[in-house]
Structures are given as C-alpha cells and as structure tokens.
Amino acid sequence: MKNIFIEGAIPPSFIADSIAKHQSKHTIGGHNIFLGQVRADVIDHKTVAAIDFTAYEDMALEQIADIREKAFKTFNLTCMHIYHSLGTVKAGELCFFVFVSAKHSKDVYAATEYLVNIIKKKVPIFGKEIFEDNSHQWKTNIT
Amino acid sequence: MITIKYFGMLAEHTQCNEEQLDFKAVKLSELLEDLNIKYKFNPDSFHVALNRKLVQDSEDITLQLQDEIALLPPFAGG
Numbered sequence A: 001m002k003n004i005f006i007e008g009a010i011p012p013s014f015i016a017d018s019i020a021k022h023q024s025k026h027t028i029g030g031h032n033i034f035l036g037q038v039r040a041d042v043i044d045h046k047t048v049a050a051i052d053f054t055a056y057e058d059m060a061l062e063q064i065a066d067i068r069e070k071a072f073k074t075f076n077l078t079c080m081h082i083y084h085s086l087g088t089v090k091a092g093e094l095c096f097f098v099f100v101s102a103k104h105s106k107d108v109y110a111a112t113e114y115l116v117n118i119i120k121k122k123v124p125i126f127g128k129e130i131f132e133d134n135s136h137q138w139k140t141n142i143t
Numbered sequence B: 001m002i003t004i005k006y007f008g009m010l011a012e013h014t015q016c017n018e019e020q021l022d023f024k025a026v027k028l029s030e031l032l033e034d035l036n037i038k039y040k041f042n043p044d045s046f047h048v049a050l051n052r053k054l055v056q057d058s059e060d061i062t063l064q065l066q067d068e069i070a071l072l073p074p075f076a077g078g
Helices: A012-024 A057-074 A105-122 B008-014 B028-039
Strands: A005-007 A030-037 A046-055 A077-090 A094-102 A125-131 A136-139 B002-006 B018-021 B047-050 B068-072
Touching: A012 A030, A012 A077, A012 A094, A030 A105, A057 A077, A057 A105, A077 A105, A094 A105, A125 B008, A136 B008, B002 B008, B002 B028, B008 B068, B028 B047, B028 B068
Parallel strands: A005 A077, B002 B068
Antiparallel strands: A030 A094, A046 A077, A046 A125, A077 A094, A125 A136, B002 B018, B047 B068
C-alpha cells in the first residue's frame, strides 16, 4: 500500500520536485494543489506554536487506498499524490499536500475539493496543538 | 489475543498506546463497557474501529480471535 506519511513538515522543495516530475507526462493539461498549513491560532490567550500529528497508520493507509480508487473512478485524473505529516509541524509549516493532475481543469478543481474534505473526515489522523508555553489541547476538525 | 489500540487524547488518558487481552468470545459492546468502567471514558467522545473499519453498531459484533479494536478520538488531519 502506498505510504502518504512524511516525518515532520513537508518542505516546499518537495512540492517543487513533485511538480517538476510531471513534465514528462504529456497528456496532462492542468494540475491543482492544496497545501494545508499550521495556523498560530490564539485560544484562551495562548498561541499555538506547533501541531504534533499521530495516526492510526494501517487504517489511514487503507482509507486512503479506497479514497484514491473512488477518486480515480469519479474524476478523469491522470495523477494523484497525497502526503500528510506525522510528528511536530511548527506554525507556518506545511502538513498536508494534495496534488492532482488531469487533461482538463474542471476535473482537478472538483477532485481536489473532494479529496481534501474526505481525508479530513475519514482518515484517522490526530493533532495535538502545542502552545508556546508547552501546554496542549487536542484538535478536532470541524465537519 | 485481542489487541486494543488507543490514539490521541485517549492514549493520553489511558497512558498506553495498546494493550492485549485474552481472547473471550464476547460482544464488542461488552468489551467497550468494560473499558468504559476501567478508564471512565466518555463513550460519546470516540469512534470504534474493528480490524481497521469503523463500527456503526457494536451490539451485533461478537469478537473473534486476533481482532484489532481501535478507539479513535475526533480526526484532525489536514
């Protein structure tokens, strides 16, 4: 099963390399990218410094495999790449990278929105928001 | 053996990521009740996965040898 997890923040250079790798695929007409970034939210006067991500990795990878299969069937995609961080990602750093490619733009817009929403909802990834004073709270996605 | 995995705030609460129990042919709902008593969970605060699939109704499920149960707090990916 394809691994999606990257230890720590996703480097912008990794994203640039992913784009470059597609230049040999001449049926692609458009790419769309979603990047999730850690916010320095202020909660009860305390600022989030980082999120520590953990996951039920085996289940997450099974879910992602199902989601990929469904997305390839639903949208006319050429390529799909999904990455998510594990471990500590500081505010301002990237933790989630969805990259889809197709012949036509309408497919990549629709697929990106579908993938981002379903991954937030269905993939067992957990986030501990670490405040600047080292206290923490558990993050919950708004669904 | 039955494996029970805890994640996120639940692992913090139980102070372990995983525990193994001797296999007994019980309903999943009974096992969850035992865990609620042991750890004083709020049963509304998590989902349950059996062998990496989310469970909708634990009443109808009788555990099998080598089942893997996971207690999953709200997801926060993205």
